[in-house]
Amino acid sequence: MISTAEPPLSNQLLIDHLGSQDDKGLLRFMTCGSVDDGKSTLIGRLLYDANLIYEEHLANAVEDMRRLGVAGDTIDFALLIDGLQAEREQGITIDVAYRSFTTAKRRFIVADTPGHEQYMRNMASGASNSDLAIILIDARKGILPQTRRHTFVASLLGIRHLIIAVNKMDLVEWDHRIFNCIVSDFLSFASRFDFSSLQAIPMCARSGDNIFIPSPIMPWYQGPTLIEHLETIDVSSELESKPFRFQVQWVNRPNSDFRGFSGTVASGTVRVGEKLVVAGSGRGTKVKSIVTYDGDLSVAVAGQAVTLTLEDEIDVSRGDVLCPSAERVEVTDRFQARLIWMNEEPLVPGRRLLIKLGTRTAACSVTDICCKIDVNTFTELAASSLQLNEMAVVHLKVREPLACESYNINRAMGGFIVIDPVANLTLGAGIIEHGLWHHNHVHPQALTVSKETRATIKGQKPMVVWFTGLSGAGKSTIANAVEKKLVALGKHTYLLDGDNIRQGLSSDLGFTDSDRIENIRRVAEVSRLLVDAGIIALVSFISPFRSERQLARELLAEDEFAEIYVATPLSVAEARDTKGLYARARRGEIKNFTGIDSPYEVPESPELSLDTTTHSAEQLANVVVELILERCH
Amino acid sequence: MQGEHVMKITHLRRLESESIFIMREVAAEARKPVFLYSVGKDSSVLLHLAIKAFYPSKPPFPLMHIDTTWKFKELIEFRDRTVGQLGLILIKHTNPEGVRRNVNPFDYGPSAYTNIMKTDALLQALEMERFDAAIGGARRDEEKSRAKERVFSFRTAAHCWEPKNQRPELWNLYNARVGPGESIRVFPLSNWTELDVWHYILLENIPVVPLYFGAERPVVNRSGKWIMVDDDRLPLLPGEQPQMKWVRFRTLGCYPLTAAIESRAATVEDIIYETLVTRASERSGRLIDHDDKGSLEEKKRQGYF
Known part of the structure; x- marks a missing residue:
């Protein structure tokens, strides 16, 4: 039977209703379950019992039931819920x-x-966007692999409160032993996860038992109904x-x-007169006023959308984070994260991506996939790529440092x-x-002399010109010629050469892959400091790995980095063998020699690719100088 | 500071903050956003929120109204008065091709008429001004297919909504990035319900078109629905005589396609009371929704708001 009786409302009820709007809180929750667990039925039931299902929607559902040939004298609440045409037709x-x-x-x-x-x-x-999750379990089936999976995923995603909804109790004769069994099975695997609250409720969404009203058929259950629990649970995260x-x-x-x-206050409280700093630059100031359309405030709290004005004219723009000077937020360009991949094209480390965190969007890349998380077995697996719908622990590198905190905080x-x-x-x-x-925990110091100032007094635009290529390709020869020409033009330069760095800054490193990566990281950081100092840095390094060259690129602004591929083929470089190194590598006297027993990854889109077999070093140096001068203007 | 009052954030204030956040995101990320002002109660709430979001600046986008030429007279008056008072820029657009062919709901039928005068007109206006984000007042509780709508809803260069191919949307991290010709429809009121809207109108004292309140109006009864005779363009059927009835509207579309309900509700409180006890949905007065079941979904795919 479909009840269309009007709810018993009177004017007094309206007054009560209007009054209650003033202190009503908002709870956001999610429901997890599979096609047959009765999830849509449960939500349909919640809406129906909350008087949110209108007559014509009910009529549509009844008509759908007839059309789809679904038997039964009770309403299929799922039909009220599944919104898209394809879903209603496929029943999913x-x-x-x-x-x-x-x-x-x-x-x-x-x-x-x-x-x-x-x-x-x-x-x-x-x-x-949820504070709580309902895990639906079909009482006839008990704990399924997907129950374990959904519970684990909910915990990984930071859900702290869980309801175990043991549904379809009518189909197991409302048997409390079955319910107890399911709950103890559940706890045996879920207790390892860090949930703040767990409530198991036996119910029947179709009939409404223990949804809004306590079930008379299950007097053995003394706990709250679903709605009682949802109405009273404290999920405040003390933001x-x-x-x-x-x-x-x-x-x-x-x-x-x-x-x-x-902006919107993400956490905490701010008062007029309070000392704040810009997390990225470290510049400090005080709150002058808290402006809203409804008048200035003396204090703003988490969740409020306001406009702050500051005492000092400091540089603040979209994406900056303001925080108290005594409780500054971490600023970092590298962090470890759990990443869920949602694209058909798999994730491979080194690929250029954008990250949006808060109101900041920045270039980034995944440098490592530490391990993939198998959500069925709760184990960690080694992985070199991440497929659609997989989750992994990864390391991310952002081009500019971001103000961020652990998600759990x-x-x-x-x-x-x-x-x-x-x-x-x-x-x-x-x-x-x-x-x-x-x-x-090292916060950047706000320095008063800027990169721009240093560059301006040198009358140039600083940048890194990164020469890569095989040993003996002619990188240093060309880089030397370029530097001479630039100095002749009055430019301030510095040449970082592989052999020289190896004897000093990186004298502790060998030639294994990890040492090569560390070597390049050091050179990349040094060249960034040189750019900061206003200098045109010429870097002449084999730098065989794409991802490390990418890392160097990402330390700098787009127009501050140029990759020059000295594209001498191995056969030519080996034939030249100016230092006799290829001969020694071939004899096995040098291990991990690039091009012989260690790979060289050819650049995919260098700013310039130089062919030393058809042009002289002098000619090629002119091409590079031209590029640098173009960037200077 | 002593004795200060830290505001308790009620659910309406949380919804308000969320909507303000969404509109500021559009302003910050879109190249050329526009506010689709339909002049209804949801638009009125949305406009009020836009004023709040950017205060003391004015909203950094123009308003745009798609005029089908069959809107209620009172709605157009309210529109011009509101825009004038607030000192905002309003773009009005009517499909010139439709006007030339005298497209109306009677000769063309509600469906073709809506396509030409609403959907086509909207797409013309969006393309003409090359807007890359359009803010509108749609809510998830209005209709089943809207429950799956994103807050930032991506549209292809052909303005299509592909329900199976939407961008994932997490936290309040909206992805507003688009390629040439592509755009985003933005729905800051996604999480509001019809009741939230009326409660907020009450709380903030927001003016709305008088048609929402009960008054004696000339109407005719067609298939059990009250249609208002807003002007003499409504063709009367043989023997049909307009009569004066106490009616109001729950939603405001084109007058020949929007049914009134019998009501003497004179205040916002009265309307809230009626909304609480009603067993009919808000859009039940919209004749175009009910051609067939996937109807609104189908219109949305083609670019309808």
């Missing part, structure tokens, strides 16, 4: 859906996340008591007298997405575990 849910309902105590937003195909992508989307974090979203500049920084400062810089697709999402390189 394709995409995450968000629905709202309200009870006297709380306003709810449910993320309905399908549990079959694309479950990782869907669960991650749902979890990112307000955490240190103040403010991600600048938009610079508010209506006229020359007003310069404000609009602050969601807004630790959750990120990665974007394809060309196709603009969202490729994946990640949560930061911690910063790397142990320099994460």
Whole structure:
């Protein structure tokens, strides 16, 4: 029977209703389950019991049931829920859906996340905006592999509160032994995860038992109904008591007298007069005013969208993070994260990506896949790439340092997405575990003489010109010629040469792959310092690996780096063998020699590719100088 | 500072902050955004939020209204008054081809009419000005297919919505990046319900078109639905006589295609009460939604808002 009776509302009820709007909280939760667990039925039931299903929607569902030949005298609530034509026809849910309902105590937003195909992508989307997850279990089937998987994924995604909804109790004769058995099975594997609260509820979504009203058929269950639990659970993450974090979203500049920084308080509290610093630059100032349309505030708390004005004219723009000088946020360009891949094209380390964290978008790349996480067995596996819907622990390198925190400490400062810089697709999402390189608690000093100043007094635009190629290709010869020409033009230069660095800065390193990578990292950092000092740095290194050259490139702005491939073929370089090294490598006297028993990865898109078999070093040097001078103007 | 009052964030304030955040993201990331102002209650709430989001600046985007020429007179008056008072820029667009061919809901049928005068008109206007982001007041609770809509909803260069091929959307990290010709539809009110909208109108004292309130209006009854005779262009059927009835509208579309409900609701509180007890959905008065079941989904694929 379909009940269309009007809910018993009176004017008094309206008054109560209006009053309750003032202190109603908002709870966002997600539901995880597979096609047959009754997830859509459960959500349909919640909406129906909350009086949010309208007559014509019910009529449509009844008509759908008739059309699809679904038997039964009760409403199939799932038909009220599955929104897209394809879904209704196939009887499955394709995409995450968000629905709202309200009870006297709380306003709810449910993320309905399908549990079959694309479950990782869907669960991650749902979890990112949820405080609690409902894991649905079919009482007849008990714990399935997918139950374990969904629970593990929920914990990996930072969900702290869980409800175990043991559904379809009507099909197991409302038997409390079956319920107890399922709960103890569940706890035997789930207790290893760090959930703050776990509540198991026996229910029947079709009949509504233990959804809104306690089930008279299951008097053995003394716990709360689903809605009671959802209405009362405390999921506050104490965002307000955490240190103040403010991600600048938009610079508010209506006229020359007003310069404000609009954004939403990510955590903590801020007061007028408080001392703040810009996390990236380290510059300090005080809060002058907290502006809103409804009048200036003396204090703003987590979750409020406001506009801050500052006492001093300091450089602040979109993507900057404001924080108290006493509780500064970590600034790092390398961190470890859990990354979920959501694209057909697999992730391989070294690929150029964009990261969006807070209001900052920056170039980045994954430098390492530390391990892939197998969500079925809870184990870690070695991996060199990441496929669609897989999760891994990775190391990320960002071109410019970012202000960020561990996701577990602050969601807004630790959750990120990665974007394809060309196709603009969202490729994946990640949560930061911690910063790397142990320099994460060193905050940048705000220096008063800037890179621009140093460059200006030298009358040039500093950059790195990176020569790569085989041993004996002619890199140093050309680089030398280039430097002479630049000096003759009055430019300030410095040449970093592989052999010289090997004897000093990198004298502790050998020629294994990891030593070669460390060597290049040092050279890349030194060349970045040279650019900062206003100098044109010429780097002449074999630098055989693409990802390390990429790393050097990412330390600098786009127009500050030029890769010059000295494209001498191995046969020619070996025939020249100016230092006699190839002969020794062939005799086995030198190990890990590039081109002989160690690989050289040819650049994919160098700024210049020089052919030493058809042109002289002098001619090629002129081409390079031309490129440098072009950049200078 | 002592005795200060730290505001408790209620669910309406949380929704408000979320919507403001979304609009600021559009302003910061889109090259050329536009605000689709339909003049209805959702648009009125959205406009109020836009004013708040950028204060003391004005919203950094123009408003745009697609005028089908069959809008309620009171709606157009309200539009011009509001835009004038706020000192905002309004782009008005009507499909010139439709006007030339005298496209109307009667000779062409509701579906073809809506395609030409609403969807085509919208796409013309978006292309003419090369907007890459269009902000609108759609909500997820309006209709089943909208529950799966993203907040930042990607449209191909042909303005198509591909429900199976949407960008994943996590946290409040919206991806507004588009290639040439592509665009994003942005829905800052995604998580609001019809009741939230009315509660917020009450809380913030936001003006809305008077048609939302009950008044005596000339109507005719067609297949059980009250259609208002807003002007003399509505062809009367043989024997049909307009009568005065106390009616109001829950949603405002083109007047020949939007049914009124019988009501004497005079205040926002009255409307909230009616919304609480009703058993009919908000869009049930929209005649174009009900051609067939996947109807709104189908229109959205083609570019309808």
